[in-house]
Amino acid sequence: MRQIIYTSVTTNPSGRAEDESVAILRQASLRNGLDGITGLLYTQGSEFLQALEGPNDSIADLLLSLTSDPRHRDLRILIDRETEDREFGDWMMVHRERRESVDDFDRRLHGLLLGVSRETAEYFRALVPA
Numbered sequence: 719m720r721q722i723i724y725t726s727v728t729t730n731p732s733g734r735a736e737d738e739s740v741a742i743l744r745q746a747s748l749r750n751g752l753d754g755i756t757g758l759l760y761t762q763g764s765e766f767l768q769a770l771e772g773p774n775d776s777i778a779d780l781l782l783s784l785t786s787d788p789r790h791r792d793l794r795i796l797i798d799r800e801t802e803d804r805e806f807g808d809w810m811m812v813h814r815e816r817r818e819s820v821d822d823f824d825r826r827l828h829g830l831l832l833g834v835s836r837e838t839a840e841y842f843r844a845l846v847p848a
């Protein structure tokens with residue numbers, strides 16, 4: 719199983735990554751289920767932070783789509799490694815729900831991060847306020 723964590727920056731003129739996330743999650747829920755990909759999509763300001771886990775071939779294919787997706791730029795891979803198990807659980811794609819406050823989401827995210835390796839958690843902690 720391959721695990722990728724990357725950051726990128728929205729190209730939406732609003733400057734808010736959040737504005738793309740509904741459309742992205744709709745696409746992700748169609749494709750990720752079929753390809754065995756799970757993970758987490760976090761937006762903060764203009765930045766996306768995404769963790770993806772799944773079979774090597776599925777991740778490689780998705781990365782090709784992602785690198786040519788005009789909705790974001792400056793895709794920077796922070797972690798790219800083999801893992802035995804899914805660190806982010808069975809989430810199709812975790813995201814803050816509109817009705818959920820930022821605090822509630824951060825609490826949920828911190829809960830999730832208890833299950834990931836220290837290296838991985840550190841990348842998230844740098845982005846997500848403690």
Ligand SMILES: Cc1cc2nc3c(=O)[nH]c(=O)nc-3n(C[C@H](O)[C@H](O)[C@H](O)COP(=O)(O)O)c2cc1C
Nearest residue numbers: 742745746749750766768780783784787789790811
């Ligand atoms: C920040 C970001 C995250 C994305 N995450 C996913 C994802 O988890 N799964 C997915 O299928 N598509 C995701 N997409 C969309 C893909 O880039 C691509 O548009 C979609 O998979 C359709 O690919 P295709 O046009 O090559 O068929 C994401 C796009 C962006 C900008």
